[in-house]
Amino acid sequence: MIDGGDGRRAPTVPPTGASYLLSSGVGVVVITAALLTFGCVPHAKPPKERYGPAKTVAPTDPTLEIQARLLQDARTFHAQGRYDAAIPVLQRLITAYPRSPLLTDAHWWLARSYEQAGNLDEALAHYRLVAQAVPPGSTGLQARKRVVELEQALRATPAGVKGRQAVLIPAHRLPPPQQLEAWVRALAQAGMTTLVVEAGTGQGQREGNGRDAQPAGVYFQTRRADTVRDVVGQLVPVAHRQGLKVFSSVTLRRMPWLKPQLAQLGWADRVYDPLRGQILPSESPDLFHPAFQDYLVGLLSDLVAGGIDGILFRADLPIGPADGFSPFGLKGFERDFGITLDPATLFPSADPDARSGDLSGLRSAAADQGDYAPAFWRWAGWKSRETLKVMDRLREALRKQSPNLHVALEVHPEAATDPVSALVKFNEDLLESKRVRFDSYVLGGQPAVVGVQPVGLPVIADRMIALIGDVERVWVALPVPLAAPVAVEQLAEGVNPAADHSRFAKGIGLLYVVGTAQTAGSVP
Known part of the structure; x- marks a missing residue:
């Protein structure tokens, strides 16, 4: 996404015509005029006036067309929100052609690309070059304005706060658009480095103050779901x-906007009811359905097009081992193991939880391994691996669109302390997820209890760091229960990164999870 832009592409320079004009000796005038009057995006308009070292270039410079193509490619990447792809193209133009008439244009677009990518130091350096090179005019004024604003933003970060700090907040609790700038600035001054917002609404839960749930939909522009509010478009710039x-x-199995259509589309998952001995339709989508996976690729591609820097796959609520019995799940298991799965043989008939149909409250699976048939563990492990394969497919598809997109995975504490229980209750296998090579992992699922710190969380975090093998890839979720909606505006005053970092291993990231009055750190 372009921050406030109109999305127009710069006109191309046809190679054949350009070569003809250059050979006739009059091409530079025509081509240079076209290049210096490219279209613009409203947030920070590209230069319109002639400036820089254009007069030093020979009138028959054969590389002018190459320079124009590089600038055009970079602007195309910028228009697509692929700022990390635009940066090396502009760097090549600046390095290879230091006397180019397009040099200041290149610095301008490089500054904007760095800014959109979140690298304010580099953006500031190139804005300064533009401000010094451009004579008084609209572009010069805009460059100087950005220099002042970025200098203020960089000075605002408190010296005592270092490291990685993020805030995850339900999108419907964000301040209104006219207050976003001041709110984000306050968080930056408090030491935050990342904001995490929901891609879509939850499952119709009410806030602690009794407010009605948000209508089902998403918080970005797409044709694949109803847009409740374009939070991504408002927040990113x-x-x-x-x-x-x-x-x-994103929580892949919790998309309430699809709930009315699941049966019609054939995307509903199936759960096994031990009490009735039946496989019944679920209210969750079938993650193993190829058509649903295609839908996810399209939906998340629209999300990434909004200019976000990363995606966090949230940990699901406890679901137990009874889900996933859709036709695609059963056929997939039969394909890989060569046996037909009978759900009735997987669960111990004497288990009171199983007989009541409640599989979410299973006791520690580590103590009950002998109660389950070998096929049960094959099934549980297969489901976890197949779920990770779906995430891996999504990651690969989105990386083609945004090569530097950061992809993170949240897991429950049991994934580090009781892996067998995590596999049964949450379909999580931390060691298996390492094979997918997520960029980072979030230790989440903590209850939000006002005035009480989660017991043993630093110890669990140390265990997770040991399993992952790199503290820089681990984050820990810390609940921030805010019952009053207005309290979110004072969020920056309610967090203390310096004190919280002192409780954990050096280098770990902190993710402050703003939840309802009841819960935080799990899916809102």
Whole structure:
């Protein structure tokens, strides 16, 4: 996404015509005039006036067309929100052609690309070059304005706060658009480096103050679901101006906007009811359905097009081992193991939880391994691996669109302390997820209890760091229960990164999870 832009592409320079004009000796005038009057995006208009070292270039410079193509490619990447792809192209133009008439244009677009990518130091350096090179005019004024604003933003970060700090907040609790700039600036001054917002609404839960749930939909522009509010479009440019990255959180099995259509589309998962001995339709989508996977690729591609820097796959609520019995799940298991799965043989008939149909409250699976048939563990492990394969497919598809997109995975504490229980209750296998090579992992699922710190969380975090093998890839979720909606506006005053970092291993990231009055750290 372009921050406030109109999305127009710069006109191309046809190679054949350009070569003809150059050979006739009059091409430079025509081509240079076209290049210096490219279209613009409203947030920070590209230069319109002639300036820089254009007069030093020979009138028959054969590389002018190459320079124009590089600038055009970079602007195309910028228009697509692929700022990390635009940066090396502009760097090549600046390095290879230091006397180019397009040099200042290149610095301008490089500054904007760095700013949108969240690298304010580099953006500031190139804005300064533009401000010094351009004579008085609209572009010069805009460059000087950005220099002042970025200098203020960079000075605002408190010296005592270092490291990685993020805030995850339900999108419907964000301040209104006219207050976003001041709110984000306050978070940047408090030491935050990343904002995480929900991609879509939850499952119709009410806030602690009794407010009605948000209508089902998403918080970004797409044709694949109803847009409740374009939070991504509003927040990304504001956060990037303040030097903060923006991530979006996604829970693949919780998409309430699809609920009315699941049966019609044939995308509903199936759950096994031990009490009735039947496989019944679920209210969750079937993650193993190829058509649903294609839908996810399209939906998340639209999300990434909004200019976000990363995606966080959230940990699901406890679901137990009874889900996933859709036709695609059963056929997939039969394909890989060569046996037909009978759900009735997987669960111990004497288990009171199983007989009542409640599989979410299973006791520690580590103590009950002998109660389950070998096929049960094959099934549980297969489901976990197949779920990770779906996430890996999504990651690969989105990386083609945004090569530097950061992809993170949240897991429950049991994934580090009781892996067998995590596999049964949450379909999580931390060691298996390492094979997918997520960029980072979030230790989440903590209850939000006002005035009480989660017991043993630093110890669990140390265990997770040991399993992952790199503290820089680990984050820990810390609940921030805010019952009053207005309290979110004072969020920056309610967090203390310096004190919280002192409780954990050096280098770990902190993710402050703003939840309802009841819960935080799990899916809102």
